Structures are given as C-alpha cells and as structure tokens.
Amino acid sequence: MTVSDVAPIITSRFANPDAHTLSGYRATGGYQALAKALSMSPEAVANEVKEASLLGRGGAGFPAGVKWGFCPPGVWPRYLVVNGDESEPGTYKDRMLMERDPHQLIEGVLLACYAVGCGQAFLYVRGEMALAQERIAAALNEAYAAGLVGRNIMGSDFSVDVILHWGAGAYIVGEETALIESLEGERGMPRLKPPFFPAAKGLYMQPTIVNNVETLSNVPWIVNNGAAAYNELGAEASRGTRMFAVSGHVKNPGVFEVEFGTTTFRDIIFDPRYAGGILGDRAVKAFIPGGASAPWFFEEHLDLPLEKGTVDRAGSMLGSGAIVVMDETTDVVRACLSLVRFFAHESCGKCTPCREGTTWLERILTRIISGQGRPTDLDLLLDVSDNISPGIAWPPKQTTICPLGPSAVSPISSALTRFRGEFEALIDDAVAARTAVTPVEITVGSHG
Amino acid sequence: MARLTPENEVLARTIIGRYPVPKSALIPLLHLAQEQDGWVTDEAMAHIAELVGVSAAEVLGTCSFYEMFKREPVGRYLVNICTNISCVLMGSDDLLSHAEQRLGVTVGETTPDGTFTLEGVECIAACTEAPCLQVNYRYRYKVTPESFDELVDDLAAGAFADEIPPHGTLARVRQVIAADRVAGAVEPTDGRQPEWMGDPDGGAS
Numbered sequence: 001m002t003v004s005d006v007a008p009i010i011t012s013r014f015a016n017p018d019a020h021t022l023s024g025y026r027a028t029g030g031y032q033a034l035a036k037a038l039s040m041s042p043e044a045v046a047n048e049v050k051e052a053s054l055l056g057r058g059g060a061g062f063p064a065g066v067k068w069g070f071c072p073p074g075v076w077p078r079y080l081v082v083n084g085d086e087s088e089p090g091t092y093k094d095r096m097l098m099e100r101d102p103h104q105l106i107e108g109v110l111l112a113c114y115a116v117g118c119g120q121a122f123l124y125v126r127g128e129m130a131l132a133q134e135r136i137a138a139a140l141n142e143a144y145a146a147g148l149v150g151r152n153i154m155g156s157d158f159s160v161d162v163i164l165h166w167g168a169g170a171y172i173v174g175e176e177t178a179l180i181e182s183l184e185g186e187r188g189m190p191r192l193k194p195p196f197f198p199a200a201k202g203l204y205m206q207p208t209i210v211n212n213v214e215t216l217s218n219v220p221w222i223v224n225n226g227a228a229a230y231n232e233l234g235a236e237a238s239r240g241t242r243m244f245a246v247s248g249h250v251k252n253p254g255v256f257e258v259e260f261g262t263t264t265f266r267d268i269i270f271d272p273r274y275a276g277g278i279l280g281d282r283a284v285k286a287f288i289p290g291g292a293s294a295p296w297f298f299e300e301h302l303d304l305p306l307e308k309g310t311v312d313r314a315g316s317m318l319g320s321g322a323i324v325v326m327d328e329t330t331d332v333v334r335a336c337l338s339l340v341r342f343f344a345h346e347s348c349g350k351c352t353p354c355r356e357g358t359t360w361l362e363r364i365l366t367r368i369i370s371g372q373g374r375p376t377d378l379d380l381l382l383d384v385s386d387n388i389s390p391g392i393a394w395p396p397k398q399t400t401i402c403p404l405g406p407s408a409v410s411p412i413s414s415a416l417t418r419f420r421g422e423f424e425a426l427i428d429d430a431v432a433a434r435t436a437v438t439p440v441e442i443t444v445g446s447h448g
Numbered sequence: 449m450a451r452l453t454p455e456n457e458v459l460a461r462t463i464i465g466r467y468p469v470p471k472s473a474l475i476p477l478l479h480l481a482q483e484q485d486g487w488v489t490d491e492a493m494a495h496i497a498e499l500v501g502v503s504a505a506e507v508l509g510t511c512s513f514y515e516m517f518k519r520e521p522v523g524r525y526l527v528n529i530c531t532n533i534s535c536v537l538m539g540s541d542d543l544l545s546h547a548e549q550r551l552g553v554t555v556g557e558t559t560p561d562g563t564f565t566l567e568g569v570e571c572i573a574a575c576t577e578a579p580c581l582q583v584n585y586r587y588r589y590k591v592t593p594e595s596f597d598e599l600v601d602d603l604a605a606g607a608f609a610d611e612i613p614p615h616g617t618l619a620r621v622r623q624v625i626a627a628d629r630v631a632g633a634v635e636p637t638d639g640r641q642p643e644w645m646g647d648p649d650g651g652a653s
C-alpha cells in the first residue's frame with residue numbers, strides 16, 4: 001500500500017464543530033495568510049501560487065497560478081468568480097468545504113483578488129445548497145465586521161467586496177462561461193471559446209478569473225507554508241492533496257483528502273481507512289474515475305495513481321474528484337442510461353448535436369431496456385455519438401460549444417466497448433419476443 | 449398574487465446596488481420573490497423588471513431557464529429525490545417508486561392537501577450518502593422506505609419546523625454589508641488599476 005499519512009491541508013478543521021465561525025477559524029491559524037500576503041507584493045503572492053503546481057479542482061485540472069497570469073496586462077477592472085456550483089454526478093466536496101470551513105474559502109478568495117488585482121469577487125454557490133449559502137453569508141458578515149473583507153482590509157489599501165450569489169438549478173451553469181452568463185442575469189448557456197476565454201473576456205467582457213471552491217481553499221495553506229512545502233507532496237504535476245468522493249458499491253463511502261499523485265485507486269477504494277472495499281466483497285465491474293463525464297475504468301486500472309497525467313494517458317480523467325464504483329452485479333445498460341439521461345436533461349439546447357443527440361441516445365437506451373431494442377440500435381448509438389464527438393476518441397473532439405455533449409458519449413463508448421454482450425442480450429431477447437408473436441419480423445424505420 | 453412587499457423592495461434595491469450591472473441581480477431577486485410567495489408570480493416578475501430596468505419578458509426568459517423557480521404553487525414541502533448514478537446504484541429507483549406510492553402522486557405532482565410535491569432530481573452532491581433526498585433543500589441521507597415513511601409522517605405532523613423553512617426560503621442568514629465597510633461595486637467601465645497593485649506606470653500588471 002502506498003497510502004501516506006499526510007496531514008490534511010483543506011479538511012484540517014472538519015472535526016472542529018466551530019470551524020465555520022470566525023473565532024473557530026482564527027483559533028486555528030485563520031487569516032494569518034492574508035496578513036502575511038499584505039506584507040508581500042501582489043506579484044510575490046501570485047508567484048508563490050504559480051510555483052505550487054496547484055491544479056484546478058473543478059474538472060479541467062489547469063494550474064491556477066498559470067491561469068492567474070493570463071489576464072491581459074493593463075486591462076481593468078478584473079473580476080474573480082468562485083465556482084461553487086458543484087453538480088457533476090458523483091461529486092461531493094465543494095459543498096463540504098463551503099459548509100464546514102467557509103472562512104478558509106473566503107481567505108483564498110481574498111488572496112486571489114490581492115494577487116491578481118481583482119476589484120470585486122462573486123461567490124457563486126449552487127442554488128440547492130441552502131446550508132452552504134447560510135454558512136457563507138454568516139462567515140462573510142463576520143469577516144466584514146472584523147475588517148477582513150470590504151474597504152481597507154486589515155487597514156491596508158487592499159479593498160474588495162466579496163458578494164455571495166447563488167444559482168437556481170442548472171448543471172450547465174457549472175461550465176465557466178455559462179456561470180458568467182448566469183451571473184449576468186441571463187439564461188445559463190455557454191459562450192464559444194475562443195474568443196470568450198474568461199481571463200480575457202469574462203464577466204461584463206472584462207478579464208475574469210474563474211476558480212473552483214477546492215482550488216481556492218488550498219491557497220491560504222500555500223501562502224502560509226510556501227510552494228516548496230506544497231510541492232513536497234504528490235507526484236508529477238499533481239501536487240499537494242486532493243479530495244475524492246468515493247461512492248457506489250463500497251463498504252464505507254466517503255469523501256477523503258489524500259496525497260495527490262501517489263495514492264492509487266486501489267488504495268482509496270479498498271483501504272479500510274478509506275472506502276474499505278466492495279460491498280459483500282464482490283468483484284469490481286467498472287468504476288468512474290472522475291465524475292459522470294469521465295470514461296470508465298476497470299479492474300486493470302486499479303493500481304494507477306490518482307495523478308492527472310497518468311489518468312489522462314490511460315484514457316480518462318480525474319475530473320471533479322468523483323470515483324463511482326460499480327460491482328459485478330451492476331446492470332451496466334441501466335447505469336449507462338442513468339448517466340446519459342442526466343446529460344440529455346441538462347443540455348442547454350444551444351447546439352444541435354448535443355440537444356438532439358443526447359435526447360436520441362436516451363431514447364434508444366430506453367427502448368433497449370424496455371424490451372423494444374432493434375439489432376441496428378448499437379450502431380445507431382455509436383453513430384449519434386460520433387455526430388456529437390467525431391471519432392469517439394479521448395480526449396474528445398467536439399462539434400459543440402462546450403464539453404457537455406461529448407460527456408454523454410463517455411458512458412456509451414465505455415459500456416459498449418467493454419460490455420457489448422449485455423446490450424446485445426437485451427436486444428436479442430426483444431427480437432425473440434417479437435418474432436414469437438408475429439411470424440414475420442418487421443423491421444421498423446429509424447423513427448420511433 | 450403579489451408584487452414585492454415594501455420591505456422586500458428595500459432589500460431588492462440593496463441587492464441590486466451590490467452588482468456592477470443591475471441585471472446581475474435577477475436570480476437573487478427571483479429567489480426573494482419565491483421566498484415571499486412560495487413561488488414566482490407574474491406580478492413579482494413585473495415588479496422585478498421595473499426595479500432592474502429590463503422588460504418583463506427578459507425576467508421570464510431568465511426565470512424559465514432555472515429549475516428551482518416554480519411558476520405555479522408547489523406543496524409546503526418540496527421533496528426532491530436524487531435519481532443520478534451513485535444513488536441509482538444504491539436503490540434510488542425503488543425509493544422513488546415507494547415515495548410515489550406513499551404520497552399517492554407521480555413525480556412532478558402535489559398531494560391534494562398541498563403538503564407535498566414530489567420530484568426526481570439530478571445529483572445533489574451527497575453521493576456518498578446515497579440514496580438521498582432534500583426537503584425544501586435540506587438534506588436527508590441514506591434514506592430507506594421506512595425512514596421515508598417516518599419523514600413524511602413527521603413533516604405532516606409539523607415536525608422540523610425549525611430546521612426546514614417553507615418552500616422558497618434558502619439561507620436564513622442574509623449577507624449584510626455595513627456602509628462603512630463596503631468597498632463598492634466596480635463597474636466594467638471603471639478602467640482604473642486597483643490601488644494595491646502599485647504604481648500604474650511602475651510596470652505592475
């Protein structure tokens with residue numbers, strides 16, 4: 001086992017019942033990083049984060065410090081938007097960070113604003129997360145009153161408002177350009193990149209940094225302890241620690257902060273300190289390594305480390321840190337439908353291949369499961385998938401504005417490649433049942 | 449039904465003032481309307497349009513994109529059962545069927561007495577606690593048919609009134625920024641470099 005007992009970085013206060021209060025946070029080193037940063041130049045703070053190889057935790061895994069450097073010089077104002085819209089199926093960690101340690105996030109937000117020169121910050125929390133909104137509102141109120149947010153922070157010339165904002169139910173709003181549209185009061189539909197890379201043309205067409213909640217929650221520790229200490233943990237580009245939610249058919253489902261880059265899937269799924277193995281000690285049929293959008297992994301991938309580059313090269317992604325385990329009893333066709341239905345439901349409708357394609361994928365899978373499948377259906381599934389994501393490759397190509405469309409293809413190609421027989425068996429049964437009733441097989445056209 | 453009450457109108461103006469562009473306040477204001485009435489009425493949308501300075505159609509355009517905004521009354525308790533992968537693996541299909549039977553409604557419907565509305569929803573970020581649900585956006589974890597029945601009985605009997613506010617109320621703490629602490633909304637046309645970024649001609653970017 002390569003499980004290392006590193007001290008937690010971002011969940012260090014989770015056991016403290018008063019961690020969400022200002023006094024609880026301050027008693028455990030809170031806002032010391034802010035004080036330290038204010039004695040440094042903004043550039044020095046930005047450099048520390050850049051050196052720390054802090055990969056974005058929202059899905060794409062882009063280094064935060066590098067992104068911060070993308071704002072075009074001399075263009076003001078700049079904004080910061082915090083992505084707290086966590087809604088990728090399987091993902092559960094940002095909500096915890098917001099509910100249990102809201103000041104850590106707020107301190108991370110302030111440090112980012114100071115380093116990048118953002119004049120105003122918006123903390124966009126998912127609409128359905130009432131307790132997170134409540135905890136952040138209370139934490140901001142305390143922090144404002146204590147002179148830690150707002151005008152002349154800690155008596156310095158650093159002034160920034162952090163505005164709590166929340167959504168109203170739409171997965172696609174987690175995509176950064178849709179998040180910005182939503183924050184502008186619009187329907188949450190993604191913008192085309194290029195030209196609308198947020199760092200260049202974001203909120204109100206101004207340079208905007210969008211970062212995930214977990215990403216920013218790491219920043220106070222990095223400023224306190226330095227990039228070198230952060231980079232001592234982890235491997236390759238995957239440094240520090242990372243939170244993973246392990247759900248599905250495991251004995252002890254949970255959210256675990258582990259050393260990034262070195263811990264393996266086998267460790268986190270089987271070690272008694274983490275998910276503790278498969279329910280009923282059954283075999284693993286498949287697991288999703290990084291949220292609903294990620295291609296599936298199987299038994300032979302268990303010894304891969306939770307390291308971004310390694311997982312990318314193996315044909316999937318760590319995405320949003322969501323590991324969903326399916327044991328040998330899983331009906332993969334149903335699992336596949338559940339995932340595809342999600343994307344069909346959450347498609348914003350802006351692009352035809354995604355809007356129509358995901359809907360068709362859902363319909364075809366539904367008819368296969370309900371005993372109406374046709375021998376041509378599997379090729380049809382792949383054909384529709386190919387229209388959304390040409391070549392059905394990884395990393396995916398897309399005919400769409402954002403990656404949501406191609407995300408629906410991941411479960412289809414994973415399940416069909418590995419478990420084609422299970423789909424075929426359902427279709428064979430359906431064909432047999434139809435032939436049993438009618439002596440002549442009727443092949444219906446593709447409209448159904 | 450209602451426009452925003454005078455108190456809520458004051459609150460609405462405060463909220464609008466926090467944003468560099470008024471339209472950004474649309475979603476928070478729609479939540480405020482839903483908190484006031486339990487759902488979003490046409491009158492409230494028209495009022496919000498006046499306050500923000502956009503057309504009522506634009507307010508409806510935004511409102512109709514987001515699932516949490518209800519444009520007709522729902523039950524006192526909105527029961528949202530997660531139907532996504534982690535919950536499906538742990539039996540949410542059965543839980544949903546059980547809920548339909550127990551409440552005597554199908555998904556999307558409200559019980560005749562107006563107490564419960566049942567919905568099947570997408571992942572609510574509690575995947576390790578599957579199968580799970582929310583009642584007016586407050587969580588219940590690892591729900592069994594038995595614990596579901598208990599929950600329904602308790603809710604119908606008025607239990608959890610402290611923990612679970614009526615539909616429409618999310619956070620029960622509002623952000624408050626004192627006048628002497630506010631840094632101020634930064635308008636997109638405000639081309640000034642922030643003070644702490646150093647001398648504008650000194651090369652800081």
Ligand SMILES: Cc1cc2nc3c(=O)[nH]c(=O)nc-3n(C[C@H](O)[C@H](O)[C@H](O)COP(=O)(O)O)c2cc1C
Nearest residue numbers: 056057058059083085086087174175176211212215
């Ligand atoms: C369909 C879709 C949904 C997304 N949902 C989220 C989300 O809920 N939370 C999040 O932080 N990032 C989400 N992302 C990623 C964001 O677009 C963006 O990359 C991220 O917020 C940047 O923050 P980071 O660099 O700190 O990871 C999503 C992306 C896509 C394409």
Ligand code: SF4
Nearest residue numbers: 348350351354400402
């Ligand atoms: S790919 Fe789908 S979700 Fe993304 S912009 Fe196009 S239609 Fe909307």
Ligand code: FES
Nearest residue numbers: 530535571574575
């Ligand atoms: S899949 Fe049900 S809460 Fe995430």
